[in-house]
Amino acid sequence: MNAHPQFSEDSASADQASPQVPPPPRLLRLPEVIDRVGLRRSAIYQRMSEGRFPKSRSLGPKCTVWVEEEIDAWIRSIADKPHRDAR
Template identity: 50%
Template sequence: MTNISHTQQSRLLRWKDVQPRVGICRSQAHAMIQEGTFPASVKLGARASAWVESEINDWIESRINASRRQGGAA
């Protein structure tokens, strides 16, 4: 079961759409997924994955908030 409300539209994004938003490379994203610090992908098939758009947006927002709390330091 997912935590996304029914009123919020869910969209799946492929890596080519995620990467420009998050500014990290695919290998870094996969390392961060293993660490639990980046949203996990959703398997679409044997060789295809995607990310839930709202989870990516939440991750971006959390990075912005963390940066602001640290006084702008990354």
């Protein structure tokens, strides 16, 4: 019995031929943004207008989305800030 798994030449060459491509950017709707950042709708739009939150994109008259990476970067920027003393 062979202890090493056997791969066909097709699967091995396919792995080498296709470089790792990053996934395409995801777009998030408002309910998912709210869940991720823990802010209410009004706070999100207030901070957007002040330039303190990523801008949304319009996909149509009633469809607004945010780019996932921009939301993730915003979360990281908040997490990287030092804690404020509770005094």
